[in-house]
Amino acid sequence: PSATIGLTGLAVMGRNLARNIARHGHAIAVHNRTTARTTSLLEEHGDEGADSGGRLIGTESLEEFVAAIEKPRVVLVMVKAGEGTDAVIDDLVPLLEEGDIVVDCGNAHFTDTIRRTEQLEAHGLHFVGTGVSGGEEGALNGPSIMVGGSDRAYERLGPIMESIAAHVDGEPCCAHVGEGGAGHFVKMVHNGIEYADMQLIAESYDLLRSVAGLEPAAIADVFEEWNKGELESFLIQMTADVLRHTDAGGHPFVDVVQDAAEQKGTGRWTVQSALDLGVPITGIAEATFARSLSGHTAQRAAARTMFSTSPDEQRVEVDRDTFVDQVRAALYASKVVAYAQGFDQVAAGAEEHGWDVDLGQVAKIWRDGCIIRARFLGRITEAYTDEPDLTTLLTTPFFAEAVQDGVDAWREVVATAARAGVPVPAFGSSLSYFDGLRRERLPAALIQALRDNFGAHTYQRVDRPGTFHTAWAGDLSESEQ
Numbered sequence: 001p002s003a004t005i006g007l008t009g010l011a012v013m014g015r016n017l018a019r020n021i022a023r024h025g026h027a028i029a030v031h032n033r034t035t036a037r038t039t040s041l042l043e044e045h046g047d048e049g050a051d052s053g054g055r056l057i058g059t060e061s062l063e064e065f066v067a068a069i070e071k072p073r074v075v076l077v078m079v080k081a082g083e084g085t086d087a088v089i090d091d092l093v094p095l096l097e098e099g100d101i102v103v104d105c106g107n108a109h110f111t112d113t114i115r116r117t118e119q120l121e122a123h124g125l126h127f128v129g130t131g132v133s134g135g136e137e138g139a140l141n142g143p144s145i146m147v148g149g150s151d152r153a154y155e156r157l158g159p160i161m162e163s164i165a166a167h168v169d170g171e172p173c174c175a176h177v178g179e180g181g182a183g184h185f186v187k188m189v190h191n192g193i194e195y196a197d198m199q200l201i202a203e204s205y206d207l208l209r210s211v212a213g214l215e216p217a218a219i220a221d222v223f224e225e226w227n228k229g230e231l232e233s234f235l236i237q238m239t240a241d242v243l244r245h246t247d248a249g250g251h252p253f254v255d256v257v258q259d260a261a262e263q264k265g266t267g268r269w270t271v272q273s274a275l276d277l278g279v280p281i282t283g284i285a286e287a288t289f290a291r292s293l294s295g296h297t298a299q300r301a302a303a304r305t306m307f308s309t310s311p312d313e314q315r316v317e318v319d320r321d322t323f324v325d326q327v328r329a330a331l332y333a334s335k336v337v338a339y340a341q342g343f344d345q346v347a348a349g350a351e352e353h354g355w356d357v358d359l360g361q362v363a364k365i366w367r368d369g370c371i372i373r374a375r376f377l378g379r380i381t382e383a384y385t386d387e388p389d390l391t392t393l394l395t396t397p398f399f400a401e402a403v404q405d406g407v408d409a410w411r412e413v414v415a416t417a418a419r420a421g422v423p424v425p426a427f428g429s430s431l432s433y434f435d436g437l438r439r440e441r442l443p444a445a446l447i448q449a450l451r452d453n454f455g456a457h458t459y460q461r462v463d464r465p466g467t468f469h470t471a472w473a474g475d476l477s478e479s480e481q
């Protein structure tokens with residue numbers, strides 16, 4: 001065998017990952033169900049890696065592919081998540097030998113990864129669910145890689161993946177984040193945060209356009225400026241680029257795109273998992289529902305007909321420069337909340353599934369390569385390094401100050417949006433989350449009282465321990481349960 005690793009599934013992510021691996025000095029066997037893709041990869045990039053001693057080795061059948069890889073084999077699978085992954089695994093398993101490692105680099109649901117890990121372990125094989133973020137460009141030039149599975153598998157796989165990942169200050173944006181399904185769980189939450197980030201950016205744009213009256217090109221300048229400060233990130237810069245773009249007819253690109261946001265499912269999974277774990281990830285949830293609302297075109301048309309108002313009717317006077325800066329502050333504070341919630345979910349998932357996840361390390365490998373790469377992730381790493389069992393990121397000195405500094409502007413933006421009739425579900429829910437946490441008393445007490453009244457669900461008292469019930473339908477006496 002002449003390859004140190006193999007990759008099957010040569011759609012664009014697979015192709016780029018394979019080329020990246022070859023460029024880093026590894027001989028990689030490549031395979032695709034239909035050979036045409038393998039042939040075209042070899043035709044177009046057959047000399048990839050020549051400078052570094054790496055190369056692409058084209059194979060036609062799965063048998064030839066497996067035979068080309070050194071043992072214990074590392075086989076990367078880069079196919080569309082779902083049944084496709086199971087089909088490839090079923091074909092591969094009979095060809096593999098004890099100790100071989102199958103690495104699923106797709107956006108798999110972590111519960112599928114847990115199931116597949118058990119399935120392959122029964123055959124003496126390792127299964128490694130791995131999150132790869134960064135899109136096509138990242139796959140080729142340095143993604144962020146979140147590896148799950150066993151320590152043993154990471155010993156063989158890790159050095160290769162670390163070599164192809166993005167690097168910050170010489171450190172790879174790749175790590176073994178935890179056992180079993182941890183890699184895909186962390187990638188899922190990454191995508192959930194990606195949804196929240198984009199929704200917050202979209203709400204900011206909407207406010208700058210609808211309330212401050214700025215045109216897309218001017219908003220692009222605002223984002224460009226924001227990208228020089230604490231908000232510096234891949235998505236903020238990309239927003240500036242997109243808002244500056246015009247189509248062939250000279251129209252702002254953002255005006256010619258249908259306003260119905262699609263999703264492949266990872267945001268939805270994040271919310272479903274959060275509901276199961278009981279973690280309030282309100283920013284991610286609202287971002288996911290906002291996409292869903294945008295796609296309900298019939299309901300939107302009906303509501304527009306019934307409730308439409310002219311922009312003038314809801315015109316809110318603002319001082320433009322002040323408002324732009326308030327939106328910046330609201331965006332930053334809401335973003336801090338969304339990340340704090342996402343990290344809470346990773347912590348809860350790790351606890352539930354018995355994975356040993358280092359949250360500071362997760363923030364560290366998101367600093368570059370991935371879609372949510374951002375300057376402030378370094379601060380999250382610092383916060384978890386100082387205090388690994390942190391209760392919430394929000395109260396660490398750096399983030400507490402950020403939120404405290406922005407809170408007045410945040411309230412002003414949410415109130416202005418409400419008056420202007422501009423929907424800000426992510427801004428609004430993040431602010432409510434913050435207020436919910438910091439409130440001395442919550443109206444949850446009333447909910448408990450109501451539950452006890454209609455369903456004898458009992459309650460606890462503030463002044464003494466125990467579980468109580470009031471005889472609401474009787475003499476209103478209280479009894480300890």
Ligand code: 6PG
Nearest residue numbers: 133134135191263264265266371
């Ligand atoms: C990444 C992205 C990537 C993909 C999203 C798109 O980290 O590189 O998250 O995985 O672009 O899954 O997701 P939606 O289609 O659900 O928006």
